[in-house]
Amino acid sequence: MYSCDTCVNYVYDEEDDSYDCMVEMDEDDAYRINTDKRAQCPYYRLDDEYAVVRHQM
Numbered sequence: 001m002y003s004c005d006t007c008v009n010y011v012y013d014e015e016d017d018s019y020d021c022m023v024e025m026d027e028d029d030a031y032r033i034n035t036d037k038r039a040q041c042p043y044y045r046l047d048d049e050y051a052v053v054r055h056q057m
Contacts, residue, residue: 008047 004010009023023043025033032039 004041006047007041007043008045009043010047 004019004021007021009021010019011022012018013020021043025043029042033041
């Protein structure tokens with residue numbers, strides 16, 4: 001199971017002072033991900049800030 005804390009789509013919103021998922025998903029996907037503990041988010045991407053550095057080497 002993935003954690004939203006490590007996802008690149010989970011960003012901080014200064015206006016609300018909270019973190020939000022920035023993926024435009026439909027209601028069915030959102031319901032499935034939030035209710036089924038075994039469901040994995042199809043939009044999850046690891047927030048790997050060193051990927052660019054490794055690519056430049």
